[in-house]
Amino acid sequence: MVIAGSLAFWIGNAEGIANQVFGGFISLTLYPTGIFRGAAKVILFTVVPAGFIGYMPIGLMRDFEPGFAAASFGAAAIFSACGALLFRAGLARYASGNAMAMRN
DSSP states (O other), rough: OHHHHHTTTOOOSOHHHHHHHHHHHHHHHOOGGGGOHHHHHHHHHHSSTHOOOOOHHHHHSSSOOHHHHHHHHHHHHHHHHHHHHHHHHHHHHHHHHHHOOOOO
């Protein structure tokens, strides 16, 4: 959601896009992950991390595997870092676009 919201720095009003992304996350978390196979499942857990929202907490409670948990925390850290970097880049672009020069 941070990444979707950060689009406002580049395209202006991105509230509609952010709302659509949020709706997509909610819609995809309502389906069981067992119905997704192959590339769809990879996309569900990477590009659109709805799998982390809907499946990860339940999957870790049902059958805890330390390696899987470590990989999940690593993926969450990567998503957080990407969101923070994109936000900082957008904020720097926004701040530099509003700079005013002093007149002598």
